[in-house]
Amino acid sequence: MGQVTSVFDPDPGTQGKPHNYTVPRFPSLYAPSIASTIQQRGYFLHNAEAIWRFTFYWTLILFLGTFLACAALASANIILSRAVFAPGHEKDKGGDEVEMRPVSSGGGLFARAASAASSVVRRRQRTRRRPPLYLVLIIPLLMGAIAAFVALVSGTVVGFALAAVYSSGGFSMSTWVPFMWALIQVVVLIISSYSSLTRIL
Numbered sequence: 001m002g003q004v005t006s007v008f009d010p011d012p013g014t015q016g017k018p019h020n021y022t023v024p025r026f027p028s029l030y031a032p033s034i035a036s037t038i039q040q041r042g043y044f045l046h047n048a049e050a051i052w053r054f055t056f057y058w059t060l061i062l063f064l065g066t067f068l069a070c071a072a073l074a075s076a077n078i079i080l081s082r083a084v085f086a087p088g089h090e091k092d093k094g095g096d097e098v099e100m101r102p103v104s105s106g107g108g109l110f111a112r113a114a115s116a117a118s119s120v121v122r123r124r125q126r127t128r129r130r131p132p133l134y135l136v137l138i139i140p141l142l143m144g145a146i147a148a149f150v151a152l153v154s155g156t157v158v159g160f161a162l163a164a165v166y167s168s169g170g171f172s173m174s175t176w177v178p179f180m181w182a183l184i185q186v187v188v189l190i191i192s193s194y195s196s197l198t199r200i201l
Contacts, residue, residue, distance in 0.1 A: 021046060023045070023046075023047060023050045024043040024044075024045070024175060026053070026054060026057055027054075027057075027058070027175065027179070028043040028175045029043075029175055029176060029179065030042045030043055030175070030176075032174070032176060042174060042175070043174070043175045044172040044173060044174055044175070045166075045172070045173040045174075045175060045177075045178075046167070046172055046173070048160070048163035048164075048167055049163075051159060051162055051163040051166065051167075051173055051178065052155075052156065052159035052160055052163055053159075054159075054175060054178035054179075055155050055158055055159030055162060055178040055181060055182060056151065056152070056155035056156060056159055057155075057178075058155075058178050058179045058181075058182035058183075059151045059154055059155030059158070059159075059181075059182040059185055060147075060148065060151040060152075060155060061182075062182050062183060062185075062186045063147040063148075063150060063151040063154075063182075063185075063186065063189075064144060064147045064148070064151070066147070066186055066189070066190070067143040067144065067146060067147035068140060068143060068144060068147070070143065071139045071140040071142075071143040071144070072140070074139050075135075075136045075139055075140060078133075078135050078136050078139075079136060082133065150189075154185050155182070155185075158181055158182075158185065159178070162177065162178070162181065
């Protein structure tokens with residue numbers, strides 16, 4: 001009987017590997033075609049460690065790009081909010097100033113209307129506080145750390161699953177496969193951010 005080797009063995013033998021095989025450098029993407037696929041021309045992965053590494057790298061890159069794009073939008077929103085609510089740029093400044101004249105000789109109605117208008121202005125000034133500027137730096141750092149952690153967990157699980165499936169069957173993996181699976185993970189992450197779609201799916 002043949003010897004059974006583990007897919008995660010660092011030296012599993014040469015079964016399924018071409019002679020003088022060397023692991024391609026990341027990313028090693030190529031222009032695939034039907035002829036190159038039939039003739040096995042291109043860059044392929046055989047080692048479980050290389051499959052995991054390529055999958056993790058692509059997952060990290062795409063996750064960082066997606067999370068940092070969202071962080072950039074949030075930071076831009078904060079900067080615009082600070083510009084809108086900055087002193088001297090309030091659109092409603094002076095908009096509540098209404099000329100009031102007493103309708104009675106005592107002026108009681110004028111005093112009550114003036115106090116009500118001043119309370120409305122003070123209440124609007126309290127609600128229109130500018131967001132702190134440090135959030136512009138904290139949000140990208142926090143989103144980058146979250147993206148790195150999620151990519152590590154998700155990329156490791158998917159990478160080792162791909163390595164187990166391809167290596168157990170003795171198949172060679174194109175360097176495009178880790179990229180496509182990383183892209184699938186990003187699409188699933190974006191879809192799962194919408195609660196209504198997760199209920200439907």
